[in-house]
Amino acid sequence: MKNINVSNKFISIIIPTYNYSFCILDTIHSVLQQSYKxxxxxxVDDGSxxxxxxIVSNIKDSRIRYIYQKNQGANVARNRGFHESSGGYLIFLDSDDVLEKNYLEELLKVAMRNSDANIYGPSKKGYFTDLGFNVLSELGPCPNPDLLESWxxxxxxxxxxxVFWKRENLVKVGGWDEALHANQDGDIAMRALIEGIAFIYAENAPPVLITSHKNKKPSISDTKSQKTLNSRYAVFLKLEIILKQKGMLNAKYQNALGVGYYVLAQSALADSPEFSEICYRRFREMCGLKKPPGSYLNWIGILMLGIRNKTRLSNYIGRIF
Structure with a gap:
């Protein structure tokens, strides 16, 4: 790892990328035009x-470094960028994110007032049109004071x-889990929260524009492949183990894990019903007969018929009516 820059005000921005030449230029330009310099x-090109x-080599700016490695996955690329970096704070961008001009400046202001914390800002997910950015969804501050429970x-x-990572906090959690293919951001953030690392919201920061590409084949983490489902399941298992080891697996977090398993069970029903059943059983182990998200009528149906048969019946009735 490189020596850390003397000033915590020096920022390392890391972009792992794989076959995104069609849009990475916009991402890089949005970084170069930042008000904070x-x-x-x-x-980190992961084998494109x-x-x-x-495209990257044609941009003449001494602040840019291009690293090529054979294809090993986004988290390997993120860790490579981290070990090659020297900033006191770090941001990990995807190669189709776009930053507003004062993004770094606003995050750093909050970081300087909260020296041990990670800082986070808002986001808007959508796609660009000739008229501008069409917003599909937005995320802001967590309404629950317990960010871990909500996540x-x-x-x-x-x-x-x-997320504006303080370098010491990234070292504390051991970096990105290179075995994961999905929910990597959730895994590392939730591990940080378990370690007691605070996440402070920068209310004046402009939203990051998260681009959705209609004509781009989704990455492994955006699909419901078995590899993706297994990775999401592995994150919950890991969290359960860590919470137990730290004596933090109380009723609140046990219930939260159960709900997480239930949400995963619902999302996997159509593509992997057997896997969905496994997640549903984990929910029952965690929460017993406690009602999961949804209506009481839905819950009664699941208790009587099971999650697969209840869904089949609902779909059948929906086709009739």
Missing amino acids: EFELIV KDDTRA IKHDWWIFTSC
Whole structure:
């Protein structure tokens, strides 16, 4: 790992990328036009087969470094960028995120007032049109003072690019889990929260624009492949183990984990019903007969028929009526 810059005000921005040459230029330009100038930009190319190298190499700015590695996954690329970086604070952007001009400046202001915390800001997910950015969804501050509980239950979360990591905090949690293929951002943030690391909201920060591409094949973490489902399941198992080890698996977090398993069971029903049953059993182990998210009528139906048969019946009735 490089020596840390003497000033905590120096920022390392890391972009892992794989075959995103069609949009990475916009992301890089949004970084270079920041009002705050004390940063380095590290692009870690995870084995792209397109013209990413040429596009990045053609940008003449001494703050940019391009690193190429064979394809090993986004978290390997993020950790590589982290170990090559020297900033006191770090941001991990995806290669299709766009920052407003004063994004770094506003996050750093809050960081200087909260020296031990991670800082996070808002986001808008959508897509660009000729008329501007069409917003599909927005995320802001957590309405629950317990961020960990909300994140486990999937009531709320933060996109990877919206977190301003203090270097020492990233070291404390051991970096990104390179075995995961999905929910990597949730895994590392929830581990940080368990460690007692505070996440402070920067209310004046502009939202990061998270781009949804209609014509781009989704990445492994955006699909419901078995590999993705297994990764999401593995995050819950890991959290359960860590909470037990730290004596933190109280009734609140046990219930939150149960709800997390239930949400995963629902999302997997159509593509992997057997896996959905496994997640549903984990919910029951955690929560017993406690009602999960949804109506009481839905819950009674699940208790009577099971989650698969209840869903089949609902779908059948829906087709009739």
